[in-house]
Amino acid sequence: MPKTSRNKSFKIPKTMKAWVLGDPKELKLTQKPVPEPGAAEVLVRVDAVAICATDVEIIANGPPAMIEGGMPFNKNFTPGHEYMGTVVKLGSGVDEFKIGQRVTVEVHAGCGRCERCREGMYTACLNYGMNYGDKNKGHRANGFTTDGAFAEYAVNHINTLIPVPDQMSDAEATLVVTAGTAMYGLDAMGGLIAGKRLVVTGPGAIGLLGVAVGKALGAQPVILTGTRDNRLKLGKKLGADFVVNVRKENPVEAVRRITGGKGVHYVLECSGAPNALNEAAQMVNRGGRICLAGFPHEPVQVDLGNIVRNNIYVYGIRGEGKSATHRAMAFMEQRRFDATLIHTHTFSFKELPNAIKYARERIEDAIKVVVKMK
Amino acid sequence: MPKTSRNKSFKIPKTMKAWVLGDPKELKLTQKPVPEPGAAEVLVRVDAVAICATDVEIIANGPPAMIEGGMPFNKNFTPGHEYMGTVVKLGSGVDEFKIGQRVTVEVHAGCGRCERCREGMYTACLNYGMNYGDKNKGHRANGFTTDGAFAEYAVNHINTLIPVPDQMSDAEATLVVTAGTAMYGLDAMGGLIAGKRLVVTGPGAIGLLGVAVGKALGAQPVILTGTRDNRLKLGKKLGADFVVNVRKENPVEAVRRITGGKGVHYVLECSGAPNALNEAAQMVNRGGRICLAGFPHEPVQVDLGNIVRNNIYVYGIRGEGKSATHRAMAFMEQRRFDATLIHTHTFSFKELPNAIKYARERIEDAIKVVVKMK
């Protein structure tokens, strides 16, 4: 059982081991200076980090921000964004956290000065990626635009930190940002979920925890659709009242059947499948709402007429905004669901490439692969 | 100048002249019983009715509800939904309106008993079209599912009525529902429009009044895109600060140029063009919002990744919900803009087929063609 050792002092080395991007698809272990936390920042000793599908993409193709612009991507970049650890050093002005405190993180620290940040939409920060040179606006998205957690230490803005309760394991704490993304999706659709009919499409990590969070919020029924029975079975354990294997049954018809022809109020789309939006728009009733937490890599055919005629709202979300991670953590702390059910594999820091391989190739049906530092 | 003659009594005949659907694309003048208003309904003597693109479609293909189900469509159906007139008879329990009062109408009278109506979303009524036989739930959408105003009289639920001020002409009053649809689109995107950058795509009737309403609400700048210079010119008269002819300039680049690279906060999409949503998603800044008031008739390629990565929300709207017509009427009564600029042609009741031909074929660049009953 992990323990918090607050106010203890930590000996921080000058350099640290860190995995960095090399040539496309290459991740190399190197030695880097331990970074310094600035104002409103802390230094986190990374204790555990989970592998996300986006990590796999970043290793293959570079961070998305390279294309979106602003970021001086280079081969020394360290990915890794689903992590937790221990606060070991406080930047100036920080008394919100203590040395020795266990924390987990969300990804986005907005610039705090653009129009979106000022209205609380920090995951839509207009200065995304602007943390360098004369364009330094203070935005951070560790593992995307600033160095992440495939390393021994990482600097975090305090806005990204969520305290971890003593009784929660390191591995479980790495899953908070995933649950928080699902929570944010439900919030975006209005947040009044109790008693509403909910479909979650796609039993990946976000979809599975979307089932759990939706159920915790009182959705009734929760229906999960997917292609693999073992994933769907896991969905049932996490709270799905019904599961639909889309290889065996038309999911739209199944939803209509389960709901007595009424359809559902909300769809949380996590599959990224080409026809997912069209199907979602047929699953919801008139006036229903759809959150896109996943997306297909190519443009797809969409029947917009169906969306307009039925007064459907579609919410694209980028990550885990509006402190939804804190709300997700509350559910996890209260043991409303067992997020660790999606944690399938554990590797050591040295084995990180292997961890990524497991995640990428879904070896042994890996869902969440967690790397523990010690 | 029209005058209100309240509390006057009206002699109501037993039968009336009415245009009805015949064979596809056929509209026939016939004689029908004057309908009786029920509880919470009034009988309206139609004084003027505008032609909408949807009327043209209904005459060609039948009402959309035929396909969506529930409605016992037959060849005696009377279209026409953008109308105003005079209250000539009150159903039981009605004291909200007076005999002789001039009123204009919105389309949707929800059933008042489904989940959507109970939450105020009556344009997304789950009992759409259910006004017949043992499925009579009291929903009405005159001109779509219940008889409309290509006739001398029409029955209206009082929820659809908007009082017309004395100084407003009959023709102008027929345009309120169009302005109300634009208002609803802006409301759906959040409603706080003053000082925000707005693009309206498509200078049809809704788009042109969308410009006017957006400007009245204080949008800055208002940018209108379209293919025809004379329409764009009209948009300028209605309040557009900038117009972009998409035949001459890439509209996304134009919007970026006009806004100094920032993009806009809101796009009100009224063109129904195949690439409109993709372009809108490139016009808005990160976290921006798009309302689809129009739509392409076929499924189209949509880059959902762009929508998700940029946290964009897309609102499909069906008509003019949440009493936005009343809010639009307030602006028109206050003379914030001159809606009559889009009223281009006037015909008599007998000439209704000709009015429709003008609207359908855009003869003499017809925008709003109004039929006046007397």
Added chain:
Amino acid sequence: MPKTSRNKSFKIPKTMKAWVLGDPKELKLTQKPVPEPGAAEVLVRVDAVAICATDVEIIANGPPAMIEGGMPFNKNFTPGHEYMGTVVKLGSGVDEFKIGQRVTVEVHAGCGRCERCREGMYTACLNYGMNYGDKNKGHRANGFTTDGAFAEYAVNHINTLIPVPDQMSDAEATLVVTAGTAMYGLDAMGGLIAGKRLVVTGPGAIGLLGVAVGKALGAQPVILTGTRDNRLKLGKKLGADFVVNVRKENPVEAVRRITGGKGVHYVLECSGAPNALNEAAQMVNRGGRICLAGFPHEPVQVDLGNIVRNNIYVYGIRGEGKSATHRAMAFMEQRRFDATLIHTHTFSFKELPNAIKYARERIEDAIKVVVKMK
């Protein structure tokens, strides 16, 4: 265990036993005609009814609507609004419910035609009490403005009906409207409760279920304040993390202590105590929100400066709007909390005056007293 016997037909007598108001504070058993359900209405055979503090007031002073106007109050009026029963007859056009179906009720059936009803705020219906004579707008609030359930049968608009699951007892089902009122209060404050700090003041029936609903939604911590230790103890069983006896400790200081000086995000005020709003405004942090579900009978001293300087929002709620009862029922159906803990006493229909006496005088610390019809 109650069972549903759907589609069974019921023999309905012409007259029924009903308790009616007599002289002030008098309730008389009489015989009345069984009412007829109209369009969109059903006849409910009352199976159980709980006693509310408002019933006690109505018996003492007449229904509040007498003062607020509109209602032709007379001595034949039947109170009782927290009830459940069996659908025994369908009004015209009703297929949403079936003969034999068990249902519980919420109080308000809005007129469906005023501005508030049209925006979904049916508990703020502008035609409150208008169900009589030439002012009949169709509003119903059974037990307040239309006959209630201290009788064998009652007519209900279908909008007030919530299906009762088979496994739920009659007595528990009478508590849904109480839980729904608490849910509505939390919804009014924004509805995103998970992970937020919540105080509930006043461990009456609404307050106690407010604790339960708040906890089910994930509030953390939930703090309950009150004057009686046995009630507070019950609050703990229903989910309170902390309880404060205001006779023993200053509640504002206690809340500050429990929250480490931060205060809470939300206060659900259910005590109606004279200083409750001032204390609530000191319990919330800057930007916090307060819902007033109770109120003192006389005007009280309020420090508005504190409310303004701290950007506090105060939500007065009348009952259980926006279908929050359905959302509360979902939690009860899912067994998120045991509402029956507040059900303390049971009486027969004949003993109704005694039931009221128990409720009024809190005999044996009565909380919810339930009258069962058979």
Added chain:
Amino acid sequence: MPKTSRNKSFKIPKTMKAWVLGDPKELKLTQKPVPEPGAAEVLVRVDAVAICATDVEIIANGPPAMIEGGMPFNKNFTPGHEYMGTVVKLGSGVDEFKIGQRVTVEVHAGCGRCERCREGMYTACLNYGMNYGDKNKGHRANGFTTDGAFAEYAVNHINTLIPVPDQMSDAEATLVVTAGTAMYGLDAMGGLIAGKRLVVTGPGAIGLLGVAVGKALGAQPVILTGTRDNRLKLGKKLGADFVVNVRKENPVEAVRRITGGKGVHYVLECSGAPNALNEAAQMVNRGGRICLAGFPHEPVQVDLGNIVRNNIYVYGIRGEGKSATHRAMAFMEQRRFDATLIHTHTFSFKELPNAIKYARERIEDAIKVVVKMK
């Protein structure tokens, strides 16, 4: 006509003239170092500053933050918060503004790291006043907790800056924050104002611009109540459809009369009168909303029962949040109303104590007294 001279460089002295607090009620002219802008800040050369009633209070009693805690108030503090000027120096990382650009300011720069700032509620910053010593969280409220503009120069966080269009005079630009406060009040109540009935109580500066902003947003009618006919007359020029002198007519009855007994949807309370909230709660219809922009200095008797029974929401606001100043500026730039009508007197920098005397004693019915620096 003022002109912008962008990118021009400015010679900045080391010291500046500044008025500072002395003994209670004393304001002394002294010489101070010109402050240095930090990251995300600029140095503003003050060109004009308006006197607010709060300035008068601060001079008499010290800043409110002294009591609320956190601020190391001392006698060298410079008040003044309604100002505009010219950007003369950029802090590090600032390219959002240019040297030579004219700007006006809002008061609150939130810390950007507390829960409220993270959700966009920066005027409810939980680190209010924390800009000193080891409690420096970066919050600024110039003129309240950090030095203000009764001086030649002031440092501003860029979040507080609003660009001033060339055609707007310096004096008019000082009024933006006042209009922005009124706008924020209307936003807080829902923001959909067009076509809604609005009462503004109290024709002080915020109330008068509340009338103007409400009218610009399309409220219909706008009713202004107050005690002085000349102020009410000014209200009519700014857009009030009706004015009520509360010395001559009961304002609740007047509002009921004007609205045909319906009452209004919204009250923007700017008088701070002891009975204002009770009257407002009688002016609104059931379900109506009230914003408290002013407040009485002592606790007052409030009839909470009326608020609860009528489902009324009450919004306390502290200043001008959610960038409402930018939205107000858009209306002023668009010449929707003439804010300068409330600018009654002008003084030079040296005459500042006289300016304050005029404001405090309302000499010659002073409303907004503006001090121009040159």
